[in-house]
Amino acid sequence: MNNSEIQQLTDQELLQRFKADNNSEWIGVLFDRYAVLLLGMCMKYLKNEEDARDAVQQIFLKVLSDINRHEIQFFRAWIYQVAKNYCLMQLRQQHMKYKEEITDKNAGALEAEQEDQQLHQQKDLLMENMEQAMNLLNPEQRTCVQLFYLQKKSYQEIADQTGYSLLQVKSYIQNGKRNLKLLLEKQQRANKR
Numbered sequence: 001m002n003n004s005e006i007q008q009l010t011d012q013e014l015l016q017r018f019k020a021d022n023n024s025e026w027i028g029v030l031f032d033r034y035a036v037l038l039l040g041m042c043m044k045y046l047k048n049e050e051d052a053r054d055a056v057q058q059i060f061l062k063v064l065s066d067i068n069r070h071e072i073q074f075f076r077a078w079i080y081q082v083a084k085n086y087c088l089m090q091l092r093q094q095h096m097k098y099k100e101e102i103t104d105k106n107a108g109a110l111e112a113e114q115e116d117q118q119l120h121q122q123k124d125l126l127m128e129n130m131e132q133a134m135n136l137l138n139p140e141q142r143t144c145v146q147l148f149y150l151q152k153k154s155y156q157e158i159a160d161q162t163g164y165s166l167l168q169v170k171s172y173i174q175n176g177k178r179n180l181k182l183l184l185e186k187q188q189r190a191n192k193r
Helices: 003-008 011-021 024-046 049-069 075-101 104-136 139-150 155-162 166-192
Strands: none
Touching: 011 024, 011 049, 011 075, 024 049, 024 075, 049 075, 075 104, 104 139, 104 166, 139 155, 139 166, 155 166
16 A cells, blocks of 8 residues: 555544554554644653653554453544543643652642642543543444544534434434443542442
8 A cells, every 4th residue: 555545544444454463664654644643742741842842752652552451432532531631631740740859838739739640630530531432322322422422523424424314413423422421430439439
C-alpha cells in the first residue's frame, strides 16, 4: 500500500489492521492524524510547550501499550480521553510536588489544595464509572450516545452514519442517557459502601 492509500483508511480500518498484524506503523498513522490536536490539548493543560511535547510522546507510548486492552469504537474520542487523563495525572503529580514544598504557615492553603485533589479524584472516579457504564449499554445506545455526546453529531448525522431512523436515534440516545444515569447512580451507591 502506498502512503496515499494508507491515508485514505479510516481510523477503524487502521485499528483493525493493527490488531491483525500488530504492526505499530498503523498506530503511527493514526497518531499522526491526531498529534497536532493532542499537542494543543496538552498545551492547554500543561501551559508549557516542552512539557506538552513530552506528554504527547508519553501518550503515544501509552496508546501502544494499552490499545490491545480496549475495544475502541471511536479512536478520536478514546485518544482524547487518554490524553486528558495523562495531562490531569501530570498536573496532579506537579501539584503533589508543590504541596510537599509548602510550609506549615500555609496550612490553610494546603487544606484548599486537598479539597481540590479530592475533587479531581471524584472526577476521575466519575470518568472511570462513566466508561464502565458506557460499556454496559447495549451497542445501539452506546454508539448513538458516543456519537451525540462525544463527537457532537446531530441526529441526522448519526442516522446517516448508522443507518438507524431518526426516531431510533432519538430513542437510543434518550434510553442510553437514562440507563447511564441509572448505572452511575448504582455505581455511586456501591462506592459509598
